[in-house]
Amino acid sequence: xxxxxxxxxxxxxxxxxxxxxxxxxxxxxxxxxxxxxxxxxxxxxxxxxxxxxxxxxxxxxxxxxxxxxxxxxxxxxxxxxxxxxxxxxxxxxxxxxxxxxxxxxxxxxxxxxxxxxxxxxxxxxxxxxxxxxxxxxxxxxxxxxxxxxxxxxxxxxxxxxxxxxxxxxxxxxxxxxxxxxxxxxxxxxxxxxxxxxxxxxx
Numbered sequence: 210x211x212x213x214x215x216x217x218x219x220x221x222x223x224x225x226x227x228x229x230x231x232x233x234x235x236x237x238x239x240x241x242x243x244x245x246x247x248x249x250x251x252x253x254x255x256x257x258x259x260x261x262x263x264x265x266x267x268x269x270x271x272x273x274x275x276x277x278x279x280x281x282x283x284x285x286x287x288x289x290x291x292x293x294x295x296x297x298x299x300x301x302x303x304x305x306x307x308x309x310x311x312x313x314x315x316x317x318x319x320x321x322x323x324x325x326x327x328x329x330x331x332x333x334x335x336x337x338x339x340x341x342x343x344x345x346x347x348x349x350x351x352x353x354x355x356x357x358x359x360x361x362x363x364x365x366x367x368x369x370x371x372x373x374x375x376x377x378x379x380x381x382x383x384x385x386x387x388x389x390x391x392x393x394x395x396x397x398x399x400x401x402x403x404x405x406x407x408x409x410x411x
Contacts, residue, residue, distance in 0.1 A: 218374055218396075221407040227367070228333045229265045232356075233258060234273045234319070234342030234349050236304055239297030240380070241343075245288035248380035250388070251343045255303045257375040258341050261410055262307045265339075269309065271328070272300055273342070273352060276313035283316060317347050320355035329359055335367030339410070341376035346395035349377050353399050361403070372399055375409045 236258065238244070241251045262268055275291040276298050277283065291298040293313075300308055314322040332338075338360075340353045349372075356370045374396065381388030400406045 216408065218406050218408040221371065221373070221405075221410045223261075223264045223410050226265060226337045226339075226410070228269075228336040229339055230269045230271065230332060230336050231258075231262060231265065231339045231341060232271050232273055232319075232352060233300075233304060233307075234340065234352055235275050235344070236272070236301055236342045237274050237291060237297065238299055238301060239275065239291040239295075241301050244290050244297045246290045246380065248378075250381060251378045252301075254341065254343065254376055254378050255301060257373070257409065259303060259307070261339070261341065261373065261376060262304075264410070269332075270307050271310045271312055272304075272308050273312045273314060273319045273322070273348070274298060274300065275348070277315055281315060314348075318351035318355065319348070320351070325355075326359065329356070332368075334365070337369055337371055339371045339373065339376075340404075341373065343377065344379035345377045346379050346391040350395045350399065353404050354402055357403050370404045371410070372396070372404050372406045373408070373410050374406065 240246055276293045277291055278293060312322050319325055338356055340349055342349055353370055353372055360368045379388050379391050396406050
């Protein structure tokens with residue numbers, strides 16, 4: 210069964226984008242290729258993200274990476290993963306050429322990372338903030354919602370948050386974390402909060 214229904218959302222023409230800033234969330238080995246939280250299905254996001262980055266040239270990228278110390282509080286809820294300095298904490302090889310700015314986080318939400326709001330304050334007044342990566346219902350959701358809230362709070366009317374469905378995914382564990390339903394709920398939540406959810410950017 211498909212994890213996401215791309216046809217439920219419109220396609221966005223990349224030529225309509227204004228000063229695109231692409232956030233790439235947790236596309237690291239520890240969620241894609243190896244480790245306790247890796248799900249190979251997330252790898253299907255790699256090619257669409259790379260295509261997006263190429264089509265948006267010139268583009269600013271912000272890679273948001275899980276990076277934990279061995280005694281991270283988060284490990285009370287999740288198995289140890291993405292330890293600082295490990296291979297798991299590294300961006301997947303396919304996307305390494307596109308890394309410019311890196312924001313390391315020790316929590317699900319990038320908004321808790323040091324320097325997050327200062328980074329936003331330095332973005333152009335008019336910009337499209339595009340959120341990609343994993344996991345749709347966790348780290349992606351908890352980046353997109355604070356981005357939209359910051360835009361609203363600061364009356365940044367020249368900005369919008371865009372979520373291309375083909376560039377996000379979540380993990381699946383049968384009977385525990387059904388990927389399709391969690392994807393659908395997260396996308397509906399983001400759309401209800403003013404985020405522009407699109408099937409793809411072409």
